[in-house]
Amino acid sequence: MRIVAALLHLCLCATAAVSTDGSTETTLKAAPGDIALLPCYTAGNVTPSLTTWMKNEREVVVGGGGRGGPAPAERRLAVLHDGSLNIRGVMPGDEGSYLCNATLPGNHTFQARVLLQVTSGPESVSTSITSTTTLSNGTLYTKKGSLVSFNCSASSYPSQRLTWAFRGASSSNDSLVSASGSWLDFRIENVQPGDQGVYSCRAENTVSHETANKSTELLVYYVPDRHPDCMWAPVSDSTHVQFTCTWHGVYPMPGLRWGDHGLFQVTDSLSMTLNRSLLSDGQTVKCMAQHQLLDPGKEKSCSFTLKPPFPEGEPLTAALVATDVTLSCTEAASTPPANTTWRKGLQQDAIVPGSKYILSVEGPVLKLTIVNVSKDDEGVYFCRSENPLAVSELEVYLTVKTAASSAYTGAIIGIFIAALIVGSAVIVAKTIYSNRHRICLGGFGQLEDDRGDVLSLVESDDEQIFQDAVPQLPPITNGHHTTLVQIHRIPSSDHEEAETADSSAQQQEDTVQTDEPEDLVSF
Numbered sequence: 001m002r003i004v005a006a007l008l009h010l011c012l013c014a015t016a017a018v019s020t021d022g023s024t025e026t027t028l029k030a031a032p033g034d035i036a037l038l039p040c041y042t043a044g045n046v047t048p049s050l051t052t053w054m055k056n057e058r059e060v061v062v063g064g065g066g067r068g069g070p071a072p073a074e075r076r077l078a079v080l081h082d083g084s085l086n087i088r089g090v091m092p093g094d095e096g097s098y099l100c101n102a103t104l105p106g107n108h109t110f111q112a113r114v115l116l117q118v119t120s121g122p123e124s125v126s127t128s129i130t131s132t133t134t135l136s137n138g139t140l141y142t143k144k145g146s147l148v149s150f151n152c153s154a155s156s157y158p159s160q161r162l163t164w165a166f167r168g169a170s171s172s173n174d175s176l177v178s179a180s181g182s183w184l185d186f187r188i189e190n191v192q193p194g195d196q197g198v199y200s201c202r203a204e205n206t207v208s209h210e211t212a213n214k215s216t217e218l219l220v221y222y223v224p225d226r227h228p229d230c231m232w233a234p235v236s237d238s239t240h241v242q243f244t245c246t247w248h249g250v251y252p253m254p255g256l257r258w259g260d261h262g263l264f265q266v267t268d269s270l271s272m273t274l275n276r277s278l279l280s281d282g283q284t285v286k287c288m289a290q291h292q293l294l295d296p297g298k299e300k301s302c303s304f305t306l307k308p309p310f311p312e313g314e315p316l317t318a319a320l321v322a323t324d325v326t327l328s329c330t331e332a333a334s335t336p337p338a339n340t341t342w343r344k345g346l347q348q349d350a351i352v353p354g355s356k357y358i359l360s361v362e363g364p365v366l367k368l369t370i371v372n373v374s375k376d377d378e379g380v381y382f383c384r385s386e387n388p389l390a391v392s393e394l395e396v397y398l399t400v401k402t403a404a405s406s407a408y409t410g411a412i413i414g415i416f417i418a419a420l421i422v423g424s425a426v427i428v429a430k431t432i433y434s435n436r437h438r439i440c441l442g443g444f445g446q447l448e449d450d451r452g453d454v455l456s457l458v459e460s461d462d463e464q465i466f467q468d469a470v471p472q473l474p475p476i477t478n479g480h481h482t483t484l485v486q487i488h489r490i491p492s493s494d495h496e497e498a499e500t501a502d503s504s505a506q507q508q509e510d511t512v513q514t515d516e517p518e519d520l521v522s523f
């Protein structure tokens with residue numbers, strides 16, 4: 001059976017070349033262990049009387065026509081009766097150029113040349129790729145940035161060429177490295193996603209040109225250092241809120257899960273819609289992320305602790321007519337971030353940005369600039385901050401003063417001070433006059449006491465005027481602590497009302513300090 005197979009093999013491989021002047025040249029390929037049959041005279045059914053086979057110019061075996069008969073079992077090389085050379089059990093080293101000299105009946109001579117190639121392989125192509133992990137389907141994966149070493153080995157006789165080739169998303173079949181030898185190594189330092197693909201080692205017998213391949217798929221996994229992002233998005237239905245957890249730049253897809261229990265879903269963006277009434281101040285919302293590259297227990301996560309909004313800013317602002325004024329509101333507390341807007345009036349009309357109103361955001365600060373202020377702009381403004389938990393407001397009261405009213409106030413102050421100076425001069429004169437007998441006798445002791453009284457009177461009046469002209473602003477506050485009481489505390493520029501306003505303001509200030517903070521606008 002083995003012989004038949006070997007002969008068949010020879011028939012397939014033998015290629016008879018040019019036949020000129022009664023000589024032929026044939027190339028034969030045989031593998032070690034095969035039986036090789038090297039033909040001599042094949043043109044007709046004649047038996048050569050003498051056949052000599054030479055290899056590389058040296059005689060190897062001689063056979064007489066008919067007398068040679070089948071080769072004795074113990075001889076590996078034998079001339080068959082038709083002159084062909086039979087090699088049993090071809091071995092490496094049998095390759096070479098064989099020449100047959102045959103004497104045909106009628107004393108004709110005939111020469112035939114046979115080139116015998118002994119080749120084997122490539123066989124046992126094996127590859128190893130480190131440092132990688134094998135998936136159940138045989139595909140390997142490694143972590144982005146790793147050092148990956150590729151090794152291939154195979155065996156061929158007499159020699160082979162090994163080639164590592166790569167087929168990836170952006171390359172069809174690039175040859176990476178190629179060399180002769182029994183093994184071939186190369187490595188990729190800092191492996192990248194673009195190195196993901198199929199790596200094939202091809203072994204080619206340099207003589208027979210037979211090839212053998214071994215391919216391995218290599219995946220390059222990666223996770224970012226950063227944690228997943230927990231975000232909040234409003235839902236059109238205001239009773240619900242949507243939390244979204246995203247973790248992009250991960251391969252393959254991570255598993256995400258909201259909360260500490262339940263199944264991970266294979267996705268890089270996972271949303272969860274919650275009924276607003278299920279949320280509470282201080283509640284922690286957490287998203288867990290799982291990936292093959294993260295060891296169990298080393299899952300990444302993001303979370304936030306819900307906090308209601310808390311807009312802060314100056315509750316009282318004054319501006320001169322025809323100037324621009326900017327109201328500021330800082331919302332830094334809210335988690336998740338609040339939607340913060342400026343509103344006008346007790347009806348809280350939305351403020352539409354335009355030539356009159358300019359809105360700007362600088363980090364957590366939302367600014368409203370009112371252009372060319374007029375008396376109509378005076379009143380209450382709200383900085384309204386809303387997050388899934390709550391709505392909170394900062395009230396700001398804007399006072400608009402006319403240039404005329406301040407000039408008028410100035411004139412009144414001037415007249416008042418002038419009157420005081422004249423008045424005190426009169427008092428001093430009167431005092432001096434009534435004490436004129438002591439001036440000469442008793443010195444200035446009595447006089448200085450009286451003058452001190454006058455001076456302290458003037459000082460207290462000065463303070464009064466100062467309070468009227470420049471309102472003292474209460475400390476920074478916010479929606480929870482602001483009350484309308486404070487808003488109306490700004491004294492009018494009319495001097496006539498100053499006295500009463502001042503005394504009532506004093507009472508109201510006490511009220512602010514003793515009363516519990518009260519939300520004007522509840523939610």
Ligand SMILES: *[C@@H]1O[C@H](CO)[C@@H](O)[C@H](O)[C@H]1NC(C)=O
Nearest residue numbers: 135136137138139217219252
């Ligand atoms: C093997 O499994 C991995 C991950 O499931 C997949 O990406 C890859 O395409 C699979 N390879 C083959 C050859 O099926």
Ligand SMILES: *[C@@H]1O[C@H](CO)[C@@H](O)[C@H](O)[C@H]1NC(C)=O
Nearest residue numbers: 237239240274275276277278
């Ligand atoms: C939200 O929850 C509240 C209280 O549990 C319930 O009354 C309300 O119907 C829920 N809303 C929706 C849209 O499910």
Ligand SMILES: *[C@@H]1O[C@H](CO)[C@@H](O)[C@H](O)[C@H]1NC(C)=O
Nearest residue numbers: 321322323371372373374375
């Ligand atoms: C400011 O407003 C007044 C009317 O309120 C107008 O007459 C004036 O032209 C405005 N000034 C500017 C600079 O727009």
